Amino acid sequence: MDNHATLCWRVERACAAAWPARTTDVLHGWAVARSGGGTRRINSASPLSPGATLDPPGLAAIVAAYRDAGLPAIVRLPTLIDPPTRALDDAGLAAAEGASTTLALVPGAMPAPPAMPATRIAIDPAPTPAWRAARRRLSLVAGAGAEDHLEPLARLRAPAWFASAAIDGATRAVAFAALTDGIAIIEAVATDPDWRGRGLAGACVAALVDRATVAGAVRIALQVARDNAAALALYRRLGFTCQLYDYSYRRRG
Incomplete structure (x- = not known):
């Protein structure tokens, strides 16, 4: 069985495979992802090992890679490493933004989903037109670009499943899961604002966990x-109570 640190780095790699960048280069021990669009995860530099650090030449090379791509330099900082705070400060990167956490499902902890007779939960091996239309619409509702949650799917190579919850033929919630190295990553969970609080997202996640x-x-x-x-409360109710690590971003305009 993995120790905690080994599990966290396996999850890091599985997350990268579940949400692949258009271009990723390795510079000074960091994965420099560049994709365009509004998603930070696939437009930032992430460490590849516990010992990753950044000296001024390494950070300058990363900044230059983003400058050459016409993108802001963004460094993603998981709590799995000692943050290179001094180098980031000296290079003029702004204060941390986008604080996020990584949660794992405790085995056997997910409760049985409630019966929802009026709801159809579907699992497909690829995103259907209805899934894509719903995800596009919900991306706009969330203030993201219409293709931000769709464009990476064209690069997805890991086995994946796409869940949708439909009521009266209309898709009201979506999510997907991708499997890498025995670890399934749940991604792109979203519910129509008018249908939140009815268990639709939870039913999608539960179906993906089963599959x-x-x-x-x-x-x-x-x-x-x-x-x-709201999302944190939902995932905790579903049994995602093992907190693995946090991360945030620092950006240079």
């Missing part, structure tokens, strides 16, 4: 913004 477990997943994890109280 991924059957497919061989030994761990299920997800990442969520720390200020998203």
